[in-house]
Amino acid sequence: MSRHHQEDEPIDNERALQQLAWTIQASAGKFKLIWARCNYSNLENRLIERLHENCQIKIHILHLKESEKTLYRAICEESGDDVQALMIVGLESLGDLPQMLTNANQVREEFQKTFSFPIVLWTNDENYQQLMQLAPDLESWGTTRSFAGSPKK
Known part of the structure; x- marks a missing residue:
């Protein structure tokens, strides 16, 4: 059974990547929050590269x-008039992720008022659990795409 699951992973990741690209493109010009769940940085980097290739808007x-x-x-400091979509990486490297998540949850209305483009936040399962606990309202605003893999892939 596990062998079958490993064979399906690339297909599942490809499907999730296509869905993510479609969601980003369909959300151009309006606020959309997307959680991209991936536990391996090498896989995340490859997926981001592929997303740039497959997406018709600049990210x-x-x-x-x-x-x-x-x-x-x-996000305010990064976003300008030319931002069509924004991907955020590095949640796992933050010194105080719980504080950032709590703050983001408190000002979640401002995200929708201020940003008129899709935002993709890359996270791993551990940080996603913290997100659900500390920022449940913000988490519920987003859609989630999960990517499977192993550290060697």
Whole structure:
């Protein structure tokens, strides 16, 4: 059974990647929050590369700094008139992820008021669990795409 599951992973990831690209393109010009769940940085990097190739709109990438305190401010500093979509990476490297998630949940209305483009936040399962506990309202606003794989892939 596990062998069959491993064989399906690339197909499942390809399908999830196509759905993510479609969601980003369909959400151009309006706020949309998307959680991309992936536990392996090498796979995440490959998926992001493929997303750039497959998506017809330009996607900016925001690399969060370890010292970052508020997600909203980080996005404000990165976003300009030319941003069609934004991908955020680096949640796992934050010094105080619980504080950032709590802050983001408190100002969630501002995300929708301020940003008129889709935002994709890459997260692993551990950080996603924290998100559900500390920022349930923000989490519920988003759609989730999960990517499977192993560290060797």
